[in-house]
Amino acid sequence: MNAELQPEYLIRYVSPEDTNVAASLLYQAYHDDPILRNVLGDKDEQKFEAKLRALIREELSSFGQGQQPMIGLYEDDRLRAIACLIEADSELQAARYWHWRLRLMMSAGYLQTQALIDKEQAIRDALAQKGHYFFLAFIAVDPHVHGQGFGRTLMRGLEEMIADVPAASGIGVFITNPDHQAFFHHLGYEVFQTLAFNKIRGELMFKATDKSETAL
Template structure:
């Protein structure tokens, strides 16, 4: 049944019209994410949720404008999974554009913006070279989890990676054991142990076909 569910979905690049639904999927998936809780939460749940929505919205819009990898999987006409990959063809971490910093500052606040920048900087510094991307977000709609779509989404990301002529692989910061197991099952290797803010995790890396 799990394989059947995976085969029924189709993967496509997201359009501008898909971004609102994509943001909703990511918000629900990352609501309790350790990094975002550490970076955004300040003993006020309503404020945290507002910051999280704003941060996800601004990052999606930035990735879209910079023509980065925004991939969705659809079941019939419903968007049920999202993966967002940023390559170092655009500035990341401490090199982020000023307009992104300003928008993120307004949406999430100074400390949260700095935490985001530091996270990216640590990941970029730990990647093998500048020809590697970062999985910024990857999630399946809450009511579609446990049906094999997560594996299908990871496979789609790897196929996308292999098709990029100047990309040597993609990294992802993982702080949950279940996520570690998922990525490891698809060929991701532990690259480095990282402590991002107060959150410990692993930087996992997929070496694309261009890097073999």
């Protein structure tokens, strides 16, 4: 699955050799995420950062093993943005991947791991009414190119790709940052449910697939 945007840009599946770059982008993007801060929270910043790195490492591993889309936006073969998606009928459920759960418990702790599993399940339950949805679990843009439209370009590419999936109803995303909510709202996503985890509130947003979309 390739979607050419212009000569120097390309949207495609993230290459295995780019896993470390993808992990770095996600680490920087989610370092101050309020839910992860709350769940993984540790007074020792180094311990928190170690837990976050472990979480991202295990998440990327589970996406690969579950054959779920990890889509990258490349500029001259350099990974500039990444999005990780979960399809509605995927077997990629944290409670089923015992090896993921075990490794994460060893690094992050049992209660923290269970909290993340509960969060995922609550989002799945809420999105169930949307049919065959895709859930945007993670998205990150290289901080060196923030504000240059890479995030918008990646999202447009994802929406075009998903529009080609006959059963796809749309894309859901859970947002805790008001600035991020404004970004997705600008792209046509609408809030349809408010969820709270460990006293951290966020908005579950959704954009229905436009089957009439044409290639960019």
